[in-house]
Amino acid sequence: MSNEFIKPDEMQVFWHTTSHILAHAVKRLYPEVKLAIGPATDSGFYYDFDTKTPFTADDLGKIEKEMKRIIKEGLPIERFELEKSEALEFVKGEPYKIELIEGIPAGEAITFYRQGDFADLCAGPHLGKTSAVKAYKLLSVTGAYWRGDEKNKMLQRIYGVSFPDRQQLDEHLHRLEEAKKRDHNRLGRELELFTTSEYIGQGLPILMPKGARIMQILQRFVEDEEEKRGYQLTKTPFMAKSDLYKISGHWDHYRDGMFIMGKEGDKEIFALRPMTCPFQFQAYLSKMRSYRDLPIRYNETATLFRNEASGEMHGLIRVRQFTLSEGHIVCTPEQLEDEFRGSLDLASFMLKTLGLDEDVSFRFSKWDAQNREKYIGSPEQWENTQNIMRSILDRLEINYVEAEGEAAFYGPKLDIQIKNVHGKEDTLITIQVDFQLAERFEMEYIDADGQKKHPYIVHRSSIGCYERTLALLIEKYAGAFPLWLAPVQVKVLPISEKHFDYAEAVAARLQACGFRVEKDTRNEKIGYKIREAQKQKVPYMLIAGDKEEEQGTVSVRSRKDGELGTLTLDEFITAIQEEIKNKTI
């Protein structure tokens, strides 16, 4: 969270201190509650508590009042150190603190911070006294597993935020409210882009005509661009026998995420595809391949099915059926770097065109060597592939963070990450390097030396999953899409009934030119029609009355800049053709 007056790291200290004040207040009100941890986050702080009865909204109010007292008391905050044995004695009765202290390596300082009658194990640093926190708010209470492991007990987490003055807090809360208004889940329904039905089920959104329109535009754009870049489109089945997934490793490493049809003992068990890779591999395997054929770049606008757990679905961002701009490049080891580079270039081009390029970050997702059973292949293969990938990334001068345990089960990934309007990060696009599956499927090519060799495979997406990308576009533009993407580009608004025929002629002409046009022939005043069109975020409104009809012109109003004046229809058409061609953001 950016802040004009305080640097981010100072805010972290500020928030961390507030989390101690929160824990202090909870301990005063509910002495039996056990303390877990309470760090600062990117945008505030939280503290995890182990409590028999979960906190209610009323409790939060009480806790806030108690925090106020602690702040008013202006308690000095003091740091002190203890030896391990002393520390363990000090936190007697706090099992989570004991566990934390036991995990601290011998010889490392064990520090505590004390404010009044409360002291907490903490690396610090902290503010000098509790009264420095002038404005704070507890935002929510949720469940969270101890140490982020679902095998552990679920604790109660209280989230909050704080600032050095009331105004900054109010501004922050206002920003949160504004962000909510951009939430794709709300805007997407308001703008009739999608809906859901409890009869259809969770994670299965229905794309309404306007949402489907945007997806269609994106899809055509993506497929055309991929064709230009040497991709060949495939159309592979939505399901396959379990045999296929047994070879790919999905059966052993991805089964929880799949919709499986049939039961143990059935002659054939089918499963809906969670990924397209093994299907496109069958296309490759349909005949003998020479090194001269490579690289082969397959793309597919792929409908995929993943059986996400019930609590994980979210609007269009996490769903059970989705459409991935998927593709697999089969290449020689020598071609790998170029193909990776090309994939990244394509993804970057897409992001730039959509205006999302400034909003993404890169993550190099590696395997977790401690969790071998999650992956196929040997440690040597993993290390080797990861090293190759890292050197490619470094040569491309990509600014990435490394993440252990985030790899696919068959290979490491470069994930292009983006945050939604609530600050939650998700993967938008991913590019993966894979040597394992080519072996498992016995994919080969005859090299120049006459030897059969296994190719490398780049699994890649170009624009990501259309549903998720659409969600992020809705939030990015608050529903006001660039002209080339807008489901309705122009709305013709006749002043009165007298002008319906002229409005019809204008709309027909625009339609014939390929624009997406609507007209508003309701018996309403022009101000009302403008208001409606504006709320629907239509980029251009054309007002048609006596004057325009006489002169064969239109009065142009843009949703962004308001009245633009009168143009001939030809002038208007030329202008928006240009805007669409350039995909102006």
Add this chain to the structure above:
RNA sequence: GCUGGUGUAGCUCAAUGGCAGAGCAAUUGAUUUGUAAUCAAUAGGUUGCGGGUUCAAAUCCCAUCACCAGCUCCA
């Protein structure tokens, strides 16, 4: 899957065990409109679905489905 919350008209929300309501949207009529809301009337409901408690349930309890926040998982 887990923790907590929510579910009332198409939408946003009221009704704290005692007659289900408002605004917007919709429909009809009047108005013929010049750059972000014309006026009036009408209609709209087995309170998500299913059980239970009660003389009486939108309201309390149980179960279930969906949605929201978060955890875990993930594109």
